[in-house]
Amino acid sequence: MKSLFLCIGLLVSSAFASIQLTPDNFKLKTAQGNWFVLYSKEPSPAWTQLADEHKAWKQHGVYFGHFESSHDDTTIQVYRNGESITTFPGTDLASVKQHMVSDSWLRGSVVLTKDWLELIQTGGAPWLVKFYAPWCGHCKKLAPIWDLLASALEPSHVNLAEVNCETDKDLCSSQKVAGLPTLKL
Missing domain, CATH: 3.40.30.10 (Glutaredoxin)
Structure with a gap:
């Protein structure tokens, strides 16, 4: 049932x-x-x-x-x-x-998957990607700063995205993420 x-x-x-x-x-x-x-x-x-x-x-x-x-x-x-x-x-x-x-209208921090990471690497507005894990202490400290950055970048031409390395281990591995958090442009 x-x-x-x-x-x-x-x-x-x-x-x-x-x-x-x-x-x-x-x-x-x-x-x-x-x-x-x-x-x-x-x-x-x-x-x-x-x-x-x-x-x-x-x-x-x-x-x-x-x-x-x-x-x-x-x-x-x-x-x-x-x-x-x-x-x-x-x-x-x-x-x-x-x-x-x-296009630069997408604002805030977007959760990425493998397909979307490959797509954003093909061009357009630059993307700053945060790789994190929910259990990571440094990631937890970065979270409010990341949210503030997402709102501060609202009118700019930089997109923010994030990848949860706990749920998307293969993607983090393919991006050679060795420590958390990791930021990549």
Whole structure:
């Protein structure tokens, strides 16, 4: 019975990673923050996966939405505080991901995975990455300073990210992290 509730919970949380936008709520929802909006008859599995993988980015003001369209053309429109800033073909998720990490609108400290670390190394705005572990005393002392830095860099062109070496040991190893915390630009 517990596994049934867990499965239902996962399906529900996944379903809401991409917010359904309608003519009635579109203007209000997209008025604040950064929105990646898929215009299509229905969200593709790849779009749903992208939105689900990055639902934690809501804390950074990044949202994923779907607007049902009767057209056969699928597009992804990027909005910043209600204004359209760019458009991608709906099947070009690689360009969308590149835009997500190369534009300087992404603020705060973003949790990185291996795929995203590889992507940010390809260019765009510079990234300062903190490698840490929750049990590390020096990491705990750095945490409030890191948060202060994240808010101080708000208007600048430097992005902050962090990797938890406890949960992502392979990534930390591949980056030759020998001690904690480690900061890399």
